[in-house]
Amino acid sequence: MDRVILHCDCNSFYASVETVLNPRLSAGPMAVCGDPKSRHGIILAKNEAAKKYGVQTAETIWQAQRKCPGLKLVAPHRDAYAEYSRRVNAIYQRCTDQVEPFGIDESWLDVTGSQRLFGTGKEIADRLREEVRRETGLTISVGVSFNKIFAKLGSDYKKPDATTVISRENWRDMLFPLPVTAMLYVGEAVRRELSGLYISTIGQLAAADPAQLSARLGKHGRQLHDYANGLDDSPVRRADAPREIKSVGNGMTFRRDLSGERELRTGIAVLSDEVAGRLRRYGLCAATIQLQIKDTRLRVISRQRPLPRPTALASELSGAAMELARASWDMALPVRMLTVTACNLVEASLASEQLSLFDESDPAGRGRRLNLERTVDSLRGRFGRGIIAPGSVVNNELMGYSQEEEE
Template sequence: MAERIILHCDLNNFFASVECLGREELKGKPVAVGGSVEQRHGIILAKNETAKKYGVKTAEAIWQAEQKCPGLIVLPPHYDQYVRYSRLVRRIYEQYTDLIEPFGIDECWLDVTGSTKLFGPGERIAEQIRQTVKAKTGLTISVGVSFNKIFAKLGSDYKKPDAVTVFRREDMERLIWPLPAQEMLGVGASTLRSLHRIGIFTIGELAKTDPHMLRLVLGKGGETLWRFANGLDLSPVSLSGEEPVPKSVGRSTTTPQDMRTAEDIALTLLWLSERVSRELRANHALATVVQVHLRDNRLNVTEHQRRLQQPVRLAELLRKTGLALILEAWDGVTPLRSIGIRAAGLVHEDESFQLCFGSDYEQLERMERLERAVERMKEKYGRDAILRCRQIAGGKPGQHLAFKGVVN
């Protein structure tokens, strides 16, 4: 069987690069993209090469980064632009193969084994793609070319930005094995600690260790890492992230009695947001835009929308944004007959997981898990099995979930 030819393409400093496009005044200056810039506790989401030289790191607090790098320019993220450019670059990859597997918003594996008759050897395809991306978007990519996905990814990290690295099978011992073990996909912080404990520091040392021993120390994953390190990864470039997401998801309702207070609206909106959130989950999607509409008792309809700084699907965040929008659009006096909330500008969850880092991300993850767990209980025990305190008549309004009792 002929050797596979796999490319791993990685957009360099993606968010920061997009922010700097067409802005000559930022050239050569240290630039970072930060979440919640207006608040001091925001964190660094991305940085450019200049900021990197000052030691600015992803996921550290903005104030820490500013201490290391006085004059650091911190810009807010523009998620819709990242999605736009990510898709634009993807269109370029599609000219060379239809076997494309995205890994986050800025990385893709390409299997170009079947494309060499048309476009030449893997190295030449990589070079063409690198040049085309640069010419058409102004962004740079680094590309790794190898015979499996793991080594292709190592290659795109090996030399960057704006570079192509080829790892052939015969290069393995000389070029790959001396690299630190943590450079390899699958070796996270805790695995690395375990490897260090048994004296394994490089990919080569990992490759030469008895796989049974690795299994004892790391479980089943240990054998997988051993195979990776020996160039035995056979996993195919799979077509993921391609299920089409709907354009938008929305819910609206007319209440039995007109809504007269912000609390009335908040309660209805919570119920609607939970349904929108559930549908987003079912579609593997997140929203970058929230829209609301309200109809008052004179049947006047008002619509209002907001673009979000980062994609969301938590019911609680949809509700918060929706409520703020409604209260902006409502005169506060005219009773409302119906309201609706719509999640729009949807992106696939594969495209969005990378935007969140650090502490913000951990909290979002916890809330996501909580909402999922609540959804599962509702599916099992009925929709009233768990309610938020504010949904129970006479209960105190608040964020907490209350158990109303479970009926089997």
């Protein structure tokens, strides 16, 4: 029997919450932005009226105001967004305990086992739309399908405040004509690569040669081919479900391509610092380090090596990752993205016991460095990550968009 998966997406979430908090904002176009007083701030969200003027998320305020001179601007209220996200997800949990948040304003729900109590997937979706609107003042769009990828496509298919069913019977007719960028995980860079293969629609992606896609995009190409053909069996994870962490990684796409060993070292240092902090938070150490490098053609190399001893020290992770880079990468080539991943994880207490028995290489020095990094963790917990950063990244224009990964 097919699963029944919902993807629920709050419509214009930030802007909608601001309108609930201040109903006067509902009249005319409005947008939430980082700094309403700065023309160089960016748009974080916009309401439906602003969308009609072509206002786009992430464009500068002056660009948005040029399109829409009467645009109302408000500063974000992040605590309120978190509270409304919690309230909306609590409504979802009345129908199923399998609710997986995907960002602050979206969630997947597996309602396969809930249909005897609450009706079909569409009936559950319509019920949730009505209850969210009545209890919070927000609207949601819901996709109903037999996998997570298609459910997400469904919630995007018709907005705002709509339910779209993508079934075994209609999915090809509905989805194959859509642009390939409508599908999850197809951004602008991937679109350009697919365009080079004369692929512009989901149907063309589904019909493409998987080997050709893999040659162009690596394993991501084959995964996208599976998604386009409805082959996604990834589970909906409960938000509170315990997970055995097998690896901890962090990847970053930089604001411009990295060039040369010095810039590569800077990027690796930032990522290693974040990975090490999360290892310490989880009480884990890494026995293996993995480095992935993506070039400007989106080709990826992946290298890994065992570490001399299990560690949660940023300096040791960074040093090992840099050794991998020197051994496997031409420093003259530009780098678009880096990912540093800690693998073969062991409990920190066990690693400490092993080190005390077998490690004679300056244990006191390692202990001092570990205490120092734990102090940094504490300061960041109290005052935010920006309170202390690696010296190489202070005022550095390279830092871009970071993505945490755990498996």
